Amino acid sequence: MAGETAPVIRGPYRRGIERRERIVRSASEVFGEFGYVGGSLRAIAERVGASPATLIQYFGSKEGLLAAVLEDWTVQTGRSTLPESARGLAYFRQMRDLMEFHVHHRGLLELFITIAAEATNPGHPAREFIQQRYSNGLQLWTCKLREAIEDGDAGAMTDQQIEAEIRILVAVLDGIELQWLLGADIDLPGLVSTHVEQAITRWQTTC
Template sequence: MAAAQSTQEPGPGTRRGPYRNGTETRAQIVSAAAKVFAERGYAGGSLRQIAAEVGVSAAALVQHFGGKEGLLDAVLRHWDAETSSLPHNDRTGMAFFETLPDVVRHHIEHRSLIELILTLRAEASSDTHPAHNHIRDRQRQAVDDYSARLAEAVARGDVPPMTDRQIDAEVRTLLAAMNGMEAQWLLDPRIDLQALFGAHLHVTLARWRDGRVMHG
């Protein structure tokens, strides 16, 4: 007579196979894909390289995400979730801009995120890149969001009046400064990125409050 099979569930410290469940597996794959895409770009990163990072087969990646583009989409959604959860998003007017050093600090603490963002921005300038629309829309959203916060500051009287063109120019310049400084920091980590950006932001906000803005 065959021995009865045990129906006891694995304890809390026991894994079924290499992963507890599909959710954990997906999360680990997305994290590995973000690392590979940050280091090699979407074009240079392969499913085999991503699978090797996690310790699964390339077929497993296809099973979970349907292919490389599906995996890129999951990475982009993960990126959006990471950045949208930052506390500065709840601030309005000048308070929003005053907390931008916290955003930079978050980026410093999550270097791979910055590598991913800058790599995909460069790659996705081509309209044939699968992330082109996402990156383009994300940039447009950032400009619109920052412009709305600066317009709030103007409406409250925290800064002197600006035209829409002046607001747009100021916001684009500030975003370009942040992105450029982060790119320099990736190349030379000896740079005190938070202090450098903080000093630039201090001058920018003082200039806004004094009404010394770009002519548009």
């Protein structure tokens, strides 16, 4: 009803929620540093002052904990999602904002890059999640480039050209992010913005 406030969660239930959140965040750190394969339940448990059995109690298995980590990653990175309301080239010019988010949330980027690399193994439990993330991103970015063409802001391209442009853009951004994570002395937002503008110029003049 209007005017009613949400109940305040207190006591053991609230403590259980907070402990679960601490486990998930600690697991995110460990998986980001060592990967899913190298990140042990024992290492995660030590960070939260618990036992591996406690983690199993909360999540059922290491794979269940990974699922919780990826769910939390999705929520956290949702804050960085580029507004889909931006049309055509305006959407791509927001990439600098996305990189600024990465700079201030390094651990989230590190987690994704690490798990994505591991997920090239067909048996990895995060393989489907990573594949879907890339598929969704490619589809969205393809739509935005098509919008730019429809608006006359980019030259005509075949479907094959559009796909190649988007895949190359994704690959370059991934590569720059990886170099930054490896300690390269680069301006991540600035370098990505420069590349995006170069791509836009090419779309406008050469395609």
